[in-house]
Amino acid sequence: MDVLVVGGGIGGLTAALHAHEAGHRVTMVVKDALGDGATALAQGGIAGAYGAGDSPAAHAEDTLVAGSGLSDPEAVEVLVGDASARIAELIARGVPFDRDAGGALRLGLEAAHSAARIAHAGGDATGAGISAALCARLRETGVPVREHAVLADLLTADGRVRGALLLAEGRLQEVTADAVILATGGAGQLFRHTTAPVVCTGDGIAAALRAGAAVADLEFVQFHPTILVSPGPAFLVSEAVRGEGATLIDDDGRRFAFDAHPDGELAPRDVVARAIVRRAAEQGSPVRLDATALGADRLAARFPTIDRVTHERGFDWAREPIPVTPAAHYLMGGVVTDVDGRTTLPGFFAVGECARTGVHGANRLASNSLLEGAVFGARAAAALVSAPPRDSSSAPQQPREQATGVEDGSRRTPFSRPALQELMWDLVGPLRTPDGLGQALATVRSWRPPEGLTRTAVEDRNLLQLAEAMIAAALSRPVSVGAHHLEAPALIGAR
Missing domain, CATH: 1.20.58.100 (Fumarate reductase/succinate dehydrogenase flavoprotein-like, C-terminal domain)
Known part of the structure; x- marks a missing residue:
């Protein structure tokens, strides 16, 4: 089967590797270079490494609570049920997860988790470690990768998705396939403040809308509470910093987050983000993240990337609290899928942030995003057997309202x-x-x-x-x- 994977984050890379290993003919398309995108920027870890006293059931409960009652219980059970296998697979593919002196995975605690179940790589460079390992494995397979190609539209025929229309080398190019796996990420560039890289312009979700696929929950945008307030590109200060003991304080030095939730800084992200916005508005200046109690040595060892960037931008966070603000971080909605990545259009799958699996509900639990990409990327590849080969007698068509655009006189x-x-x-x-x-x-x-x-x-x-x-x-x-x-x-x- 000819399979086109659009997007090279953890969801797309996992799907491409599994599809190739299953014997399918895979082509990957990425908007910039392979390895660019949101996955490589992820500082937080991947949830699902269960230690003593923890379990998939507890992880499921935390996910459902964070989702404010709108998560799909079946999807959540799939997520936590597959977690250990997917983390073991990442280890086998060469992801260098951090380990303690005894060789066991070092597990971290993040907001709204009831136990330390977060695996990290390179301290605060988990996404970079995962992306590098999976990109290396994909290159070893010989799977062709088309870089610097923008998804313009999906191609359809007889109610099925038959490939994609790409903008590459200054012209539109059709690529036909028996199945398309969409892994194009979110749409953070909709907002002035965002942690998302410049490639995250919602191309896949918009193309799915034009093709007639069901899309849901777009109103649920997660705003990460702590982005460093400084000149230059938005820089995320991982939630794991608060998990290690850092606090949020106002101009009076008061831990105001407890006004909004009994868990204070470790409340669900949406609660913390709103508390920060309100307090900053009330005092007319940014609130601050106080990590000074952790000490310079611990901060440098546990969060080397954050430590380096904060110093580069003129802050010594071991000595003084640093100013932070929320920013658009993750889209919980997207193209509606089942637990195997199938969308409402035959031959069309979606995984990762562009998909609405039902796992996140109204709010994503910290460190479930990398896990979601790994779990549902693998499941979508396994479900390809249910996508019958295309009929060569049916010529693919572009959606009526396609990405090349038609003048709309009502928009002046x-x-x-x-x-x-x-x-x-x-x-x-x-x-x-x-x-x-x-x-x-x-x-x-x-x-x-x-x-x-x-x-x-x-x-x-x-x-x-x-x-x-x-x-x-x-x-x-x-x-x-x-x-x-x-x-x-x-x-x-x-x-």
Whole structure:
């Protein structure tokens, strides 16, 4: 079977390796170079390494609680049930997870987990370790990788996905396949503040929408609580720092997070992020993360990447608290799938952040994202046997409203990505109001989609389409739940 994998994070790499090992003819497409993307930037670890007194059942319970009652219990059971096997597989493929003096995996604790079950590599460079190992294994297989190719659209025929339309080398190119596995990540570039790399413009989800695949839960955007406030690209300060004992303090030195939740700094991410936004607005300055009690040696050993970057940006976090703010981090919604990655369109699978597996519900539990990519990437590859070969007599077609764009006369205002990002942060960020969402939707619908066959134009059209879908989804949910929080208007303005 010819299998096209679009995206090279942990979900796509795992799916490609498993599909190749099962005897399928695999081609991988990546937007930049192989290894670029969100996985390589992940500082936190991968959940699912169960020590004494812990269990998959406890992990499932923590995941369900974090999801605010909207997680799919079946998907959660699959996630935790496959966790040990997928971590063992990563070890076998060469991921250098950190170990204690006795050789056992060193397990960390993160927010909303009831036990230390997080495996890390390189202290705070788990994603980089996983990405490097899996990319090396993929290169060894000889699987062809098409780099610097942007997904423009999915190709369909007779109700099936038959391949993809790519923008590469300045022109559109059709690649047909018996099955397409989408692993294109999230859409963090919708927001002014984001941890997501520049490639995360929601291309896969937007293409799935145009092809007619079901998409759900786009209103649930996780905002990571602690991004370093400093010039330069957004830099995430891992939740594991708080798991090791760092605290959040305001200008008075008070641990304000306990005002919002009895677990304080280790409450679910959405709770902590909102507490930070509120307190920063009240005091008119960023709150601070105080890791000084951990000491310079421990910080440098446990968090070498964060230690290096904070010093490069002029902070000595072993001596003084550092300013932090939330930023868009992870999209819980996406293309609807079953527990084997199948979407609502035959021949089309989705894994990783672009998929809505049902695991996360309204809020993702820390360190479940890398696990989700590994688990469902493997399951999607195993399910390929249910995708029958394409019929060569049916010519693939592009969706009617495709990524190349058609002038819409009702949208008269020129589109600007910075304007969209500002709008989304202000009105569709951690704190929302119905009026603000309505204003955001009207503004987005007033913009004219960008034209042209450049990467930027394709990305901007995707961002504009996803922004409209996300705001509409948020408006359709009139009550606060998880990461979707409706706030009193008076508390919004000072952000």
